[in-house]
Structures are given as C-alpha cells and as structure tokens.
Amino acid sequence: MIETSDLRRGFGGIKALAGVSLKVAEGERRAIIGPNGAGKTTLFNVLTGELEPTAGEVRLAGENVTGRRPHELARRGIARMYQRNELFDPLSARDNVAIGVAAAAGPYRPFSSPPASELVAADDLLERVGLGTRAATPARALSHGERRQLELAVALARRPRVLLLDEPTAGMSPTETARITELIASLDRSLTLVIVEHDMDVVFRLAERITVLHEGRVIADGTPAQVRGDTLVNEVYLGKVVA
Amino acid sequence: MRRLALPLAVLVAAALLVTFPIWSVPWEGSRYAISILRDMLILAILALSLDLLVGSAGMPSLGQSAYFGAGAYAAAIAGQRLASDDLLLGLGAAILVSSLLALAIGAVAVRAAGIFFLMLTLAFAQMVFAVAFQAADLTGGSNGFSGVRRPMLFGLDFNGPDALFHLVAIVFLAVLLLVWRIRSSTYGRALIGLRENERRMRALGYDTTRLKLSAFVLAGAIAGVGGALQAYSIRFVSTNDVGVARSVEAFVSVLIGGASTLLGPVVGAVVVLFIERVMPSYIAFAETLLGLVFIIFVLAARQGIVGVVRVAYARARA
Numbered sequence: 001m002i003e004t005s006d007l008r009r010g011f012g013g014i015k016a017l018a019g020v021s022l023k024v025a026e027g028e029r030r031a032i033i034g035p036n037g038a039g040k041t042t043l044f045n046v047l048t049g050e051l052e053p054t055a056g057e058v059r060l061a062g063e064n065v066t067g068r069r070p071h072e073l074a075r076r077g078i079a080r081m082y083q084r085n086e087l088f089d090p091l092s093a094r095d096n097v098a099i100g101v102a103a104a105a106g107p108y109r110p111f112s113s114p115p116a117s118e119l120v121a122a123d124d125l126l127e128r129v130g131l132g133t134r135a136a137t138p139a140r141a142l143s144h145g146e147r148r149q150l151e152l153a154v155a156l157a158r159r160p161r162v163l164l165l166d167e168p169t170a171g172m173s174p175t176e177t178a179r180i181t182e183l184i185a186s187l188d189r190s191l192t193l194v195i196v197e198h199d200m201d202v203v204f205r206l207a208e209r210i211t212v213l214h215e216g217r218v219i220a221d222g223t224p225a226q227v228r229g230d231t232l233v234n235e236v237y238l239g240k241v242v243a
Numbered sequence: 244m245r246r247l248a249l250p251l252a253v254l255v256a257a258a259l260l261v262t263f264p265i266w267s268v269p270w271e272g273s274r275y276a277i278s279i280l281r282d283m284l285i286l287a288i289l290a291l292s293l294d295l296l297v298g299s300a301g302m303p304s305l306g307q308s309a310y311f312g313a314g315a316y317a318a319a320i321a322g323q324r325l326a327s328d329d330l331l332l333g334l335g336a337a338i339l340v341s342s343l344l345a346l347a348i349g350a351v352a353v354r355a356a357g358i359f360f361l362m363l364t365l366a367f368a369q370m371v372f373a374v375a376f377q378a379a380d381l382t383g384g385s386n387g388f389s390g391v392r393r394p395m396l397f398g399l400d401f402n403g404p405d406a407l408f409h410l411v412a413i414v415f416l417a418v419l420l421l422v423w424r425i426r427s428s429t430y431g432r433a434l435i436g437l438r439e440n441e442r443r444m445r446a447l448g449y450d451t452t453r454l455k456l457s458a459f460v461l462a463g464a465i466a467g468v469g470g471a472l473q474a475y476s477i478r479f480v481s482t483n484d485v486g487v488a489r490s491v492e493a494f495v496s497v498l499i500g501g502a503s504t505l506l507g508p509v510v511g512a513v514v515v516l517f518i519e520r521v522m523p524s525y526i527a528f529a530e531t532l533l534g535l536v537f538i539i540f541v542l543a544a545r546q547g548i549v550g551v552v553r554v555a556y557a558r559a560r561a
Contacts, residue, residue, distance in 0.1 A: 048446060074448035086443040088436055099436045103447040107433035107454055110425050110461075114432060158447055 001026040001192045002047065002078075002162055007056035008216075009042055016042040017053065018216035024162075026061075029193040031207035033200075035237055038213040040196045041083070044164050047194075048080050049073040061161070074103070077161030083170055083196075085151040089140040093131055093150050096139050097122035100157025122157070129153045129183060145176035152183065162192040169199050181205055212237060261412040264405040274404070281408050281476055283516045284415040288469035289489070290496035290508030291422050292462040297494070298503030299431060300458045301438025302353070303361045306368030307466050307493050309348070310341040312375060312485025314467025315474040316382055317341065322392040330394035330401065330410075337471035338464045344371070345463025346456070353455040356441075365487065372485045387481035391474045401475065411472050418465055423505055425461075434458055435503075492519075495533070499540050501547025510548050 002024045009017040016039045024030045032040050045051040047058060049070040058066045060076055068076075088096050101118045126135050129149040134142060139150060148168065155163060168184060169177040181202050187193070197203050203210065203224075210227040212220040220226075220233045227233055259266070263280060267273040289311050296302040314337035321336035322328065352363040375382045382388055393402035394410065401410045425431045436444045437451060437458075444451050474480045483489065492515055493508075500511025515533065522529035544551050 050442075050445075070445040071448050071450045074446055080446055082443075082446075086440050086446065088439040088443065090439065091435065095432065099432060099444075100447045102429055102433070103449055105429075107430050107449060108457070110428050110430040112429060113427055114429050154443070154447075 003059040005057045008054045015216045022211055027190050029208045031195045031203040031210045034213035039216040079155045079160030080164040081151050081155040083166040085147050087139040092136050094122050094135040097125050097153050097157050100154050103158050125153045165195045169202055257416050264408050277408050281411050283513045284411050285469050285472050287509040287512035288418050289466050289493045290512045292465035293493045294497045294508045295462045297497050300434040304364040305361050305490050306364030308485050308489035309368040309371040310345050310463035310466035311470040313344045314341040314470030315480045315484045318471035319388050319391040319474045319480050328392050328395040330396040334471050337467040341467025342460050342464040345460045349456045349459035375482050375485045389479050391478040394475050495537050501549030504549040507547050507549040
C-alpha cells in the first residue's frame, strides 16, 4: 500500500532520514519504533507531503507520489493523527469532524449550508470514538483524552486508506491509553495503519509488524516476536524501555 | 409567532433603512444625515468584504482599498468611455476589474501568512495607488476623475441624493445578505477552518492556497461594488479611494465593530464615520478620539462591540 525506497532527508548537517526503505501492505498494521531523534516524525512528515525528501521515493498504492503536496496526498487516501492535536479549537466537535467529511465534496459551496448527510456522518464518527455525547462541545473545552479521540475522528473523517498515527497515546492516563488502543484495534481491517508509539504495550497490542528506526536507518523489521528477540534492537532501544 | 419575530424585525429594519430619506424629511438635519449614512453604508460594504478575510479566514489584509478604488475607477471609466449610464454595466465593470486585480495580487500574496501577508497586501495596494496617481490620462491622476455619469437602471434615475441613497441601501442589504449566507455555508465554515488550523485543512485534502485565493477574489469583488457606489455617490473618484487611509478605515471598522461577526463590520463603519465626520462639529480633536477608541478595543475588547454585546447577552441569559 505504501512503500518508500532509500528515503533521505537532511536538516543542515543532520541526516534525519539516511535511506529508509519500507513496504507496508494493504490492511497491514505496522508500528515504527525507535529512540527520540530516530527520524520517525520526519518519516511521517515526508509520507504526508509536509516535507520533501532530499532523495528517494514514496509510492502509494503503486503510484509514485514523491514531492506531492499534503492536500494531494490526503485526496489519495493518506490521513494523519498528529502527535500534537491539530484541531479547530473554537468549533464544536461535530464541526471539527464535519469539515473533514466535507473535504471530499470540496469547499466551494458558498450558498448551501452543510448538508444533513455530512453532519450525520460526523455524528456517527464521534459516536465511534466515544464522543457521542460531546458533539456540541467546542474542541478547546474537551479533556486531553477526549481531544485525542476527536483527533482520531477528524483523521478518519475523509475515509482514508492509510492512517498514520503519531503517538496516539501521548500524554494519556492508563485508562485513556487503554481506551484509545482498543479504539484503534477496532478500526476497519482494510485500513492500513502505521503507528509511531513509545508505549511498547500499545505497540505489541496493535502491530503485526514492527520497523525499528535508529539514526535515520531501519535497523530491524519483522514480526513483534522477531523484533523482541533482536539483540541490536534491545541494545539501542528496547533494552532501555522494557528492561 | 416567535419564529416570525426575528425575520419580521429584520424586514422592518431593512425597509426603514431604504426609506430613510423619506421618513427623515421633517428632521432639519435630514439632508446631512442622508449623505453621512450613505457613506457609512459604503464603508460598511468595504468592511464586510475585509472581514471575510480578516475575521473568517484569518487573513489580515491592509490593502483592501486597492479593490475598492479599482471598482470606483472601473465604474467611472467604463461609463465615460462607453458613454453609458447603465448601472449594471458600471457595477459589472467594477466587479470584473476588482476581482481580476484581486486574482493577480492574491496569486502572490496568499502564499504568505500573518504579518507577511499583511505587508504584501499593503505593498501591492501602494503600487495600485501609484498607478492611479500616474496614469492621469485614464484616472485623472492627482486631480481625480470628475464627471462620473449618473447610474440608471430600467429607466430609473439614481441621480438625486435620495434615489442614490435608496440604491446604496439596497446594494448594502444585498451584500449583507450575501455575506450572511456565505458565513453559514460549507464555504464559510472552510474559511474558518483556514483561520483556525491551516495544517489540518491541508491534511484533510483542502487546497488551502486556492481556498485563500478564492476568498481574496470574493472580498475584492465585494469591495469593488462598494467602490462603484462611492464613485456614483460623489460623482468623483480620487486617489484617496485607493489610498492606505481607506484600507485602515475599513480595518479599524472591522476591529472596533467585531471581527468574524456578521454585523460587527457594519457597526464599526458607523462608529468610525460618526467619530470622523459628525463628532468634529461638536468637540475638538475628534480624530484623536478615534485613535483612542481603537487602542481601547485592541487592548481591552478584541471581540469588538458586537462580540462584547454577544458575551454580555449570553451572560445575562445564563
């Protein structure tokens, strides 16, 4: 579904991505782990088109989409749950999602109010992420956990084919973490998921395959069991976290 | 009954506004009031156009007078060159020229955001001002363009001050209706999305550059309509109509009245012209008062008059 080959991106003298090649199959659930500064967020920024790679290629469903702009990639089915929520703060939860739902039909409808069908679709999504009773609440008035749930609903609003999840449980309490993890686990199996996450319990709960990044390179790639047994991975990453 | 109360009140208010020259006759200040109110409505149209950018889409433009002036010159010059009194021709020319100008300038300006967008709009407006000043053959340059032809429509003559007021009031109401509809539309909500989080808009698949450009052109076209009315009102176009002072007047109207509210720009335009044009007859240093009022709003009440009233009303009900 999504494939990168020898992706490179530098910032000044720093190589954030030093040749990343990976291949995520349709419907796969892939976790990308690695220490801070490994290049995970840079990789996401390249995959969403927010950053152009210095070299290498990104393919989405077989099409070369390298250098495409974010809205073009979104239209081709890429969505992202940002690590720091990207919401429309003063707008209601419903409107936050509805703007996403409306994106498919486009904004150039200056004389018609948002159609009921779009608002119903937004409410359905809110229901699914557990915010059914909060539809009318402004995004800024939601709790941190609820804002993460809303961020997920907004990311899903355009019915993406690939969903990039950037630390979905960041800053959450154990209860909230468990809830959003189950929420993600319950997503449609046809949706391709790429998850960046530090919480290894969450990673092992969600991922079918794990890619380990270190200093902008893939140092391991395999099933959770394989990665757990990899000595190099234990040395640079897991050893410190899982003990 | 209660559901009908608001639309009914709006209709009555609209009718009272349009017929102001008729029912205000007994009042001795009527003639003067008609001309002031007319100018307030024209500034309100400009401010409404600007608020689509500043309030809704979060694009602070300081060059809105460029499109206002372009509309004024376009209506005046089209009428003169084509020897036509047709109101629709004048308004059409104003809309065409101002939106094309906005398209050309916007194509560059919308690539910047925030303070840089503001500086670009200002710089382009200054260029438009310079052209209006220098192209004396076309615009009359520093002498201004005099002898704007009176507008006619279907045999109706809008030449007299009363008839002209009716025209301005009707066009103002049409613009207000348009802006009201846009604000509650899918498009209007997308503009708010731009203001609140452009990154999220892009990630949802919105071409934000194009969306901003569309708002810029729409605002330019509405400003152009205001400019045409200005040209018809005083039958004269001066370089002041494209000058930065006009842009600032509109910007201050939006901020004092309340950005991102339907009536805020209108209330602001009334307040600004009241202070600028009426107060000087009664007190000294009235223009200084405008600066003071502006400072108070920037420091203490950024939601503007309409915003403050709305909050107070919500509190009173709670």
